[in-house]
Amino acid sequence: MIIKSMRLKNIRTYEEEEVKFPEGIILFEGGIGAGKSTLLLAIEFALFGIGNEKGTTLLSIGKNSGHVELTFEAGGKDVRVFRSLERNRRSAGTLHQGTIVPASVKQGECWVEVDGARTSYSPKEMKENILKVLSYNEPADPKAKSVIFRYAVYTPQEEMKEILSQPPDLRLQTIRKALRIEEYKIAMENARNIAADLRRNAAIIRDGAKRLPEVQKEIKATEEELPRLEAELRQVEKEVGRIQEEIEALKAELDRHRSEQLKYAKDAEDVQNIDVDLQNVRSQIAGRRADISKHKRRLEELHARIETLQQVKEPAMSEADVEMMLAQAKASLSEYDSEIGKLKADVERMRTLVEGGFCPTCNRPIDGTEYGAHLHEAQEKYEDAKKMRQATYDRIKELEDIKKTIINYENNKKELNALKENVTNTEDWIFDSEQRLSDAEDQEKKLLARRLKAIDAAKRYEEVKAEYEDCNQKIKDKERDSKRQLERKAKLEQEMATATLNMEHLRAEADRLEAELRRAERLSWHSEWLVKYFAAALERIELTVMNTVRREFEEEFSRWFSYLVEDPSKGVRIDEDFTPLVTQDSYEQELNNLSGGERTSLALAYRLALNRVVQRSSSIGTDLLILDEPTDGFSKDQIGKLGDLLRELQLRQAVIVSHERELEGAVDHIFRIHKEGGKSKVFPAMA
Ligand SMILES: Nc1ncnc2c1ncn2[C@@H]1O[C@H](COP(=O)(O)OP(=O)(O)O)[C@@H](O)[C@H]1O
Ligand SMILES: [Mg+2]
Structure with a gap:
């Protein structure tokens, strides 16, 4: 990323300002409180919003709205971002111990213009979009700014030396966070949690599939029941057929009786x-x-x-x-x-x-x-x-x-x-x-x-009539028999259908339960895999990455330190927790005993090392570096060396903010910031 220009409106001491950023090493120089750091904060705000800071940090006191418009180049594209701040108009502010505490401020309109095409977003969407434009592979947390930007590109003034004085565990956490090594740990914890979840789920599933043997027993019983029903049904069918035949014969006989009867009836009549x-x-x-x-x-x-x-x-x-x-x-x-x-x-x-x-x-x-x-x-x-x-x-x-x-x-x-x-x-x-x-x-x-x-x-x-009636009675009896058998047949068929259906259900249920058990098995296996292999692998990877990073970090750190401190007897290294250690003739030296310049050098070398390692690990390239007051306590000589160092870094653009006039000789472009009547103005000066 290369910054092209920035326009400010009602940002802290800036009423209305436009700054064009050339390539090369740029110095913004001005007195204390001139508005130097404000420019850098404005760049970060334009890109990532207010994060977890208050909106009041940037909006000029006494103004109701302001904005930053930043133009930059990233991935070969020209990008313009616009973010505004608006004061809550409903409260004019509150009185606190005799002074007015200004009303709160929230983010207003924002948009992104990529190669001339503008899209409006909500602040949250905007951040996601910028991370994508910048190819910053990190989670879009609306409550924070960009970790990659903070550690690979821009070091705020107060964080320059803070890193040295931080307690080791906090520092390590910061570094792990910057290098996203923390994510391995999170991933491991997640993997273990997921594994536990999987184990629990597997147990629940196994418990749910407990009745499989019972279902299998039922299937076996039904399997035995079905042929028995079938045989009985065949028997009844045969019986029905036999009765039907008898009925047919009796009906033929009945017909004979009837015609005989008719004949006699005629005579008898x-x-x-x-x-x-x-x-x-x-x-x-x-x-x-x-x-x-x-x-x-x-x-x-x-x-x-x-x-x-x-x-x-x-x-x-x-x-x-x-x-x-x-x-x-x-x-x-x-x-x-x-x-x-x-x-x-x-x-x-x-x-x-x-x-x-x-x-x-x-x-x-x-x-x-x-x-x-x-x-x-x-x-x-x-x-x-x-x-x-x-x-x-x-x-x-x-x-x-x-x-x-x-x-x-x-x-x-x-x-x-x-x-x-x-x-x-x-x-x-x-x-x-x-x-x-x-x-x-x-x-x-x-x-x-x-x-x-x-x-x-x-x-x-009369005789034939009696025979006829007798025959008819027999038919009726047989038909009753037949009806009884048919009812039995229907009942058997019903039983068979029920048993068959039941069987289908049981088989489906057994299949389901077996599948469930297989699923439980798979879950257990996944759980085991997550703990035994995945988490273990992560642990190893983390260790390897950490070791690699530490080695790289140490290399960079000692390189920049010896660049800035030309004392061959002094060397630096880091311990397990990335705590910087200074050695003097192979003796460890207390940091408190270092000179002011040495301390600043140590801090700068440490920050540069961190910048470089983060740049590399997040593969965002090394074209831009922003430093706020990096030369506190430097000698003239050291200040000169900073220029060399920056050139050594081979950046396309470096933005340095400093009150140190001496730096002017070490940079390509100079901007002077003057504050008059509380209003800051930026003036380009000849390098
Ligand atoms: N919300 C604000 N509105 C107006 N001025 C502010 C606001 N916040 C801080 N300031 C002032 O803006 C000035 C510029 O601050 P800063 O850019 O940090 O100075 P420096 O040039 O020392 O880095 C300071 O005097 C600071 O007190
Ligand atoms: Mg400052």
Whole structure:
């Protein structure tokens, strides 16, 4: 790294300043409190922030914000970093024993510009980034600045001599830290801690895998159980098959019974029809028989009547004769009736004449005797006529009776004929009916025969039905059996599936536990390796590194010491703890007895040796060195030698801060720092 320029704003005694850093050996020279160290602190702040220091260290008292902008070259790149400081505005500061303690300060905006590309960061990110840009391989601790920078590049003023007066263990720690040898120890401790962790984990894992033998036992038991279940399942399957076959056979038998049953059922069903037919036929027979006997009775009646009618005699006269005589008699009767009329009138008239005694016509009296005779005669005539009429009348009556007898006879004759025809018809009917009766009786016989057969069929039907039901029952029983066996089969299959699944789980579990045990084994082995090999190797490496470093350090240390102190009788070395020892003619010399210049030389040689060793061990190169007041107590001669020494180091850039004007002759570039009215200014001067 080479510093190119730096701009300050409100940093301690600097209000606004820009300094351009050339290459070569640069001296910043000025009086005490001029602001020399401030420049170096500003460089470190620009790179690594405030670290564990307070922000108030750098921000000018009375200012609320300030910043540093540093331009440098690293790894062939131009880098610009900017960091600002800001005072906490909320408190204006506190009064302490009559003075104001300024308010706290924190880091503000910061950015990095690499080859012109600017990126803003948080202070923490910024530090990580700068370490990367500088290729400083160290942890980015935001609470500290860079260890590499502190020991390889920049030695703050107060640390120059401090290293000599430090107690040995603290010094050793500082050196180990600077050389990062401490990290071996940390690594060893970490390795041991990790090893312990691994052992503990291994123990926990082993404990967790304790049940492996139990799981293995369970696996064995399940392995034995499975074939047993399998065999039982095969047995049940066979049984199911057998029952199924039996059921099939029974079903075929059932079908046979059913068709047989159907057949008989059809025949048996006929009994009722036959009975109906039989009833019909029988009532027909009965009806016919009744009809026939009724007709036979009628026939007898007809014969009897015919007998009777046949006995009636034929009349002597014909009806026409009787009619003729009856007409004559009726004519006579009407003649008699008119004669009787006349005779009755004559009687009346005579009686009137007789009784009156005169003639109504001629009105003359009449002879009574004569007319009495006349009257008597007339009465006799009248009576005779009446008798005659009566006889005629009786004759008519008699003729009419004869007529009636003749008509009657005729009628009988007609009836007889009708009866005879009736007899023929009836006889025909009876014949016909008897024929039918005989047919019906035949039918009855046939029906009875069929009925017998049907009854037989019904009996057979019942038998077959019983067989059918028996068969059906058997099927049901077998099906129940089959169901039972199927249930058993399902149960066995379930058991097998469960056992198989269980087995898988168990095997997986066993595998897992075995893997766990292997893991525990590996962890134990790692743990052992870490302690026995890794930590031991680290220890050896540490020792080797330490020895190498000490040797190198001692070489550098004595080289720079003898460079600065030209006294061949004096020599330096370091002990185990890097405590510097001065020898005078092979006698150890107390450090307190050294002259001021010798002490400064010792300190500078020690710091330079440390710088060089750290530079080498962190491989950051040797182009930049920054020293703050390295010449305290030096003689003129020694100051001159410092210049030679710096040239001997072959640095690209060395920044020396000193109040020593004498150094001016030993450097390439001089800057003078003046402080006026509390404000520092930097002025370049001719070397
Ligand atoms: N926060 C601050 N604000 C203003 N001045 C400060 C602050 N801190 C220290 N100073 C002063 O800055 C001056 C320069 O200090 P420094 O650079 O260390 O001087 P030197 O040139 O001796 O190395 C000193 O007078 C110191 O008291
Ligand atoms: Mg100083």
